[in-house]
């Protein structure tokens with residue numbers, strides 16, 4: 001037992017943590033800091049400067065609290081750096097950075113076989129060797145003289161100045177070590193790296209005492225020792241040995257966090273299983289240098305993707321009972337997620353993640369995510385032959401659906417929970433002084449009381465079949481839909497031949513959100529008063545049955561539509577869709593509270609919201625003028641409406657953590673030739689200035705103004721013409737809204753996007769389809785829509801564009817109208833992402849207009865539809881016209897019952 005207190009510094013990928021332990025190994029203090037994403041010399045590097053700054057402050061606080069005898073550094077794998085003397089000369093790279101293609105290809109040719117190193121070939125920079133190979137090409141001189149350190153030992157070196165390297169980090173899928181012989185890999189020798197390794201030391205070795213610099217910075221004593229330290233997952237493995245239930249017996253530790261890592265301590269080397277490289281298995285190395293069969297998947301990240309709650313994560317502890325209920329129901333109903341939502345890693349690296357009956361609400365998705373984690377963990381454990389005792393540690397230990405489902409899936413094993421929060425630190429303490437008591441009593445996990453075996457069997461069958469899965473929601477059955485993947489693979493090759501990476505294109509498409517207009521659901525009626533007449537020069541024509549008559553119906557219809565649209569989207573509200581609880585609230589009185597139920601709904605379904613003040617369908621707009629009205633009283637009323645609307649936009653942005661675009665469209669104008677075109681425009685600008693006078697954080701809300709050529713009954717003069725609003729937006733720094741139905745018939749907004757993005761801080765789109773007098777037909781995949789998609793992608797400024805839809809057709813099924821238009825704008829963007837833009841631009845720059853035209857025409861018949869089908873499939877929404885069957889069912893079962 002040590003005499004003094006001990007600090008464990010645990011530098012993870014997401015957080016840096018430091019804990020202070022008393023001589024009796026009681027936790028005294030705990031501090032943490034999220035790591036930042038840093039770029040240095042154009043390279044994505046770890047936040048080593050920020051962490052050091054923070055560490056100095058923390059150690060100062062700790063040193064003032066206790067007499068610290070030692071510091072033990074612990075770090076995540078797959079990182080390291082080069083130092084010379086007391087200088088860092090090659091920074092530690094972020095392992096999530098992908099080296100350039102040529103480096104990756106060259107590296108693959110020189111790395112050793114899995115059988116030698118136990119390191120599988122991993123994506124990004126997850127093999128530390130890949131990073132060294134990349135860094136060597138950037139810093140060739142430094143590689144000729146520097147010393148290679150791994151990440152925990154970088155911190156040991158910073159604190160005491162002594163250089164060391166250690167097996168647990170060196171043996172962690174680096175490609176640099178041979179676990180069976182305990183020697184550097186042939187590649188590490190051939191590349192000249194092995195001779196640059198710092199001297200090999202044991203994790204428990206004392207490397208030295210804290211340096212003068214650190215004593216000055218922190219007040220630590222000169223007797224404070226710095227240990228060599230170790231890889232974080234190995235610390236957890238070590239901690240398991242401290243529990244009396246385990247001792248020296250065989251066990252597997254399943255660490256849960258961003259990564260789920262299973263590590264099996266073998267009773268003897270002879271028990272070592274044969275591992276499969278291509279399923280993300282590997283050999284780690286324990287502190288004694290023995291091979292540790294391991295398997296992994298990115299469970300924490302996948303759970304976030306499955307939950308899909310825009311960062312507003314479910315409080316698992318607070319909803320434990322409900323999550324358990326939902327999980328039982330999901331097992332009964334066959335609701336599940338299939339791997340892998342973080343592609344390229346885990347036990348099913350080539351499978352594409354997809355949902356079977358994706359729940360609409362985030363609690364439902366969270367419950368299924370926990371079941372998914374249990375199924376994935378079970379598969380990972382099987383791959384390394386885990387048996388007997390399995391200890392779950394890390395943050396998912398606090399998720400009873402996950403832990404109990406895993407226990408149910410492995411009835412022959414004892415599943416334990418260890419002290420989830422501090423286990424890793426405890427393992428590090430065990431390294432320092434092994435005569436310490438166990439960190440906590442372990443708790444045996446009770447299996448989940450459901451028929452999980454059948455559920456798991458069905459899951460496994462779908463996963464291993466290799467085909468893709470299509471659900472038939474009517475019957476609750478699942479049928480295989482092979483062919484989509486193979487069509488995609490063929491399309492992928494066609495596009496690759498043109499230099500287009502379809503996987504990358506789909507990743508970009510994943511990031512697109514379309515703002516779906518609420519007003520398609522009820523013909524722009526709103527819920528202010530029953531049966532209000534639509535005014536302002538717009539008209540919804542048709543009388544298709546099933547229009548939403550209440551907020552609840554509108555939301556249910558929207559949820560149906562969204563379930564049939566791939567991706568993650570937003571809902572665009574008008575002020576007239578307020579929730580006034582049945583009491584009249586005039587337009588100048590609206591407040592955030594009248595939209596709280598919308599915000600709550602948006603949180604539940606994981607969507608963002610946008611907003612529009614409503615300057616029509618109101619007695620004070622009856623004569624065709626609002627903000628530019630000659631009567632000051634009327635103007636003031638509408639100014640107040642605008643001011644209130646922006647407050648609502650800001651509250652939406654704040655609560656949902658996603659910027660709300662508040663769009664101002666005023667129908668003001670004359671039916672016949674005006675005598676004075678100027679004054680209404682001056683009044684309009686003045687009113688808008690008053691509305692926009694209060695500054696609002698643009699992260700919460702951005703304002704946009706929407707021009708229009710003419711409306712019905714406003715044929716001769718529109719106050720808010722294109723020139724008016726362009727001038728206004730540019731001079732005032734607001735966003736500009738381009739509505740594709742608001743221009744002369746031969747004028748197209750695709751040609752305007754590049755100009756607006758040069759001069760306005762941002763652009764809002766109302767994608768629509770003008771047909772003769774009407775500006776609001778359902779969006780179809782016509783030439784202009786394709787041009788819009790292309791232009792948006794080509795602009796490279798998609799982060800400045802809020803893409804919304806604006807049409808309202810009452811002559812067809814309204815849910816179908818939403819689905820058709822939204823799927824079409826997404827198709828057009830996908831075609832934009834699939835464009836070989838570099839080739840086209842090159843032809844243009846070289847004056848080769850023949851090639852430009854020829855290629856443009858060829859692109860039209862490339863198999864983009866196969867990419868689209870595949871995307872729909874992977875997003876868990878119906879492929880082809882299958883969505884229409886669902887809408888028809890909804891019409892039969894829900895819409896047709898509305899009077």
Ligand SMILES: C[C@H](O)[C@H](O)[C@@H](O)C(=O)CO
Nearest residue numbers: 519538612665739766806
């Ligand atoms: C309902 C919308 O706000 C409205 O359609 C407006 O954006 C428009 O485009 C009017 O023509």
Ligand SMILES: [Mn+2]
Nearest residue numbers: 706739766806
């Ligand atoms: Mn519009």
